[in-house]
Amino acid sequence: MIKYPGGKEYKAPKTKVTLSHKSSLANRGMNLEDDINQSNDYYNEIGRCLIYKRPTPINIVKVDYSKGAHIVDAYFEKQSTTDYNGIYRGKYVDFEAKNTKSKTSLPLANIHKHQIKHLANVIKQGGLAFFIVEFQYYNQCFLIDAQFIINRYESKEKKSISYEEALKHGIEIKSGFRPRLLYLDAVDQMFFN
Amino acid sequence: MIKYPGGKEYKAPKTKVTLSHKSSLANRGMNLEDDINQSNDYYNEIGRCLIYKRPTPINIVKVDYSKGAHIVDAYFEKQSTTDYNGIYRGKYVDFEAKNTKSKTSLPLANIHKHQIKHLANVIKQGGLAFFIVEFQYYNQCFLIDAQFIINRYESKEKKSISYEEALKHGIEIKSGFRPRLLYLDAVDQMFFN
Numbered sequence: 557m558i559k560y561p562g563g564k565e566y567k568a569p570k571t572k573v574t575l576s577h578k579s580s581l582a583n584r585g586m587n588l589e590d591d592i593n594q595s596n597d598y599y600n601e602i603g604r605c606l607i608y609k610r611p612t613p614i615n616i617v618k619v620d621y622s623k624g625a626h627i628v629d630a631y632f633e634k635q636s637t638t639d640y641n642g643i644y645r646g647k648y649v650d651f652e653a654k655n656t657k658s659k660t661s662l663p664l665a666n667i668h669k670h671q672i673k674h675l676a677n678v679i680k681q682g683g684l685a686f687f688i689v690e691f692q693y694y695n696q697c698f699l700i701d702a703q704f705i706i707n708r709y710e711s712k713e714k715k716s717i718s719y720e721e722a723l724k725h726g727i728e729i730k731s732g733f734r735p736r737l738l739y740l741d742a743v744d745q746m747f748f749n
Numbered sequence: 750m751i752k753y754p755g756g757k758e759y760k761a762p763k764t765k766v767t768l769s770h771k772s773s774l775a776n777r778g779m780n781l782e783d784d785i786n787q788s789n790d791y792y793n794e795i796g797r798c799l800i801y802k803r804p805t806p807i808n809i810v811k812v813d814y815s816k817g818a819h820i821v822d823a824y825f826e827k828q829s830t831t832d833y834n835g836i837y838r839g840k841y842v843d844f845e846a847k848n849t850k851s852k853t854s855l856p857l858a859n860i861h862k863h864q865i866k867h868l869a870n871v872i873k874q875g876g877l878a879f880f881i882v883e884f885q886y887y888n889q890c891f892l893i894d895a896q897f898i899i900n901r902y903e904s905k906e907k908k909s910i911s912y913e914e915a916l917k918h919g920i921e922i923k924s925g926f927r928p929r930l931l932y933l934d935a936v937d938q939m940f941f942n
Contacts, residue, residue, distance in 0.1 A: 600870075603870070603873065603874075605874065606870050606871060606874050606876075608829075608830055610803055610804060611803060611804040611805065611806040611807070612804065612807075613804040614804070614805075614809075614820065616807075625824065625825050626822075626823075626824055627807065627824060627825070628821060629820070629821065630807070630819075630820040630823060631817070631818065631819055631820060632820070636801075637801055641834065641835075642834075642841070643841035643874045643875065643876045644874075646841075646875035646876075647841070648835070648836035648840070648841040650836075677796070677799050678799060678836065680796065681796075681798065681799050681836045681837075682836065682839035683799075683836045683839075
């Protein structure tokens, strides 16, 4: 949920708010994006990294200049890269967050081809690329190496990552108060150990 | 100039199109942002780097869902970071583009405090931070180390970078056809020599 001046609230259409099966962690936010943004705010503030969400790209059709630059006609555009990037431990970091309500798997259908291509390019350039995947049913988040998902995406077999695979190949991200998601600890474990 | 589906064109209000004093280079674009975007498209395509413009942040006040997600009320927000970031030669890269019509200097008044803070943080994290500064009168672009501008910004003296300082402390960016601005050559010279 993004708060705007004047107390208005705008809910980005891409993120569906759903109460998870087990919402036992009182301090967890309403959705994955909130949790990551709050975690980045905290991590950036203490100087552990510098990671930001890319703004949602908007296609602007009409601007009314009569009262300042006021956008009166525009629509959402699909992000051609990923949601987050920045620097951590001197390395370029790039990742995408995805959640699933399914008990069994994350379908890869909602990962765009250009995002896969982008993350493959990040790896080629020597950056760290991963996904943060939330299985809402289990109230669990995993860090999954982008290469694992790229391989699956490009294979002719099944087009999903099962919960068992997330458990086996991913690293579970611990929750806390500040940050809500201790995802950099999982990054340490995956890329720096 | 951003092209939208249906042939509509939208000119971002922050970039003022002005014909430069010497517009001798036939293939130069209409403005600095265009030139950098086209250069990044080219560099990304040949795999020399992976650098993108961050989308302009928009504050959305009202969305009409009756005909898809259609934004009917929104306004521009100031970028809290910089315009461009990505990865080059394995390093995190972050920069801002500024142009000036002045013959004598780039006033620092149009660089925001949070951008200075952001670039200082990039340097702390071990990233490469710089400005691409265009002196329109001379039709010249310079790569200037962010640290140089941060120092000036924080000093109590004059609040500008003179053309002579750009010549002395900056690296002139050569123009071409593809890419229009060979700015990575200047990055090589400044950070990798």
